Amino acid sequence: MPAPISVIIPTLNAAGVLQACLEALMEGVDAGLLAEVVVSDGGSTDDTLRLADAWGANIVTGAASRGGQLRRGCDAARGEWYLVLHADTVLSPGWTDAVIAHLGQANAGYFRLAFDRGGRCVAGWANLRSRWFGLPYGDQGLLVRRNLYAQVGGYPDIPLMEDVSIARALRGRLTRLDGVAVTRADKYRAQGWMTRGTRNLWTLLRYFAGVSPERLAAEYRR
Numbered sequence: 001m002p003a004p005i006s007v008i009i010p011t012l013n014a015a016g017v018l019q020a021c022l023e024a025l026m027e028g029v030d031a032g033l034l035a036e037v038v039v040s041d042g043g044s045t046d047d048t049l050r051l052a053d054a055w056g057a058n059i060v061t062g063a064a065s066r067g068g069q070l071r072r073g074c075d076a077a078r079g080e081w082y083l084v085l086h087a088d089t090v091l092s093p094g095w096t097d098a099v100i101a102h103l104g105q106a107n108a109g110y111f112r113l114a115f116d117r118g119g120r121c122v123a124g125w126a127n128l129r130s131r132w133f134g135l136p137y138g139d140q141g142l143l144v145r146r147n148l149y150a151q152v153g154g155y156p157d158i159p160l161m162e163d164v165s166i167a168r169a170l171r172g173r174l175t176r177l178d179g180v181a182v183t184r185a186d187k188y189r190a191q192g193w194m195t196r197g198t199r200n201l202w203t204l205l206r207y208f209a210g211v212s213p214e215r216l217a218a219e220y221r222r
Contacts, residue, residue, distance in 0.1 A: 003035040006079030010040050010069035014087035015047040022055050024091045031096040040073030067162030070155040082149055084142040088184040098179035099143060107173045108144035110136035111181035119185050122197050134171045138163035139183040159217035161207045
């Protein structure tokens with residue numbers, strides 16, 4: 001049976017974090033799960049593309065927009081399943097068991113969230129939000145069958161909230177995987193856990209209220 005999974009990773013000057021993300025994927029190579037890794041770059045000026053090429057990734061390039069990059073990456077992928085990961089996310093050992101257990105299902109899947117340093121309360125809230133409201137964020141990964149991805153219209157080409165958009169489209173068809181995605185806590189530690197957590201929640205509420213992703217992105221990145 002051919003390896004069923006294409007991993008799609010959006011990048012923008014991610015050389016400092018991409019190595020760890022890719023190293024964790026070797027477990028999937030050893031298990032015969034991975035057909036390819038697609039790195040969808042938004043114009044990196046550091047060593048991101050050199051690193052991706054050294055690892056044998058299929059590289060696609062275009063404008064810097066998380067939603068657009070993910071859409072291009074998925075369009076280029078050839079696996080039966082897509083596993084979408086952020087470049088600063090590292091899957092914990094044993095993640096392949098959780099994925100293998102899920103592959104017979106029709107639903108999409110996501111991992112439990114943890115941070116590399118601290119943030120247990122923030123991660124706990126994220127995991128509750130995902131379970132109660134069906135809203136996992138991109139740093140929890142997304143495992144989705146190709147035909148289901150196409151059925152819901154894929155990622156929208158928007159600079160922010162692309163993960164929330166596709167999660168809403170997949171409402172009722174999302175299952176938590178028995179594995180952990182560990183994301184870096186740098187931004188939380190720099191801005192403060194409460195400050196960044198509150199900012200994320202406020203951004204989400206404004207998106208639900210109809211504020212455009214473009215406006216939210218411009219304000220979020222100030």
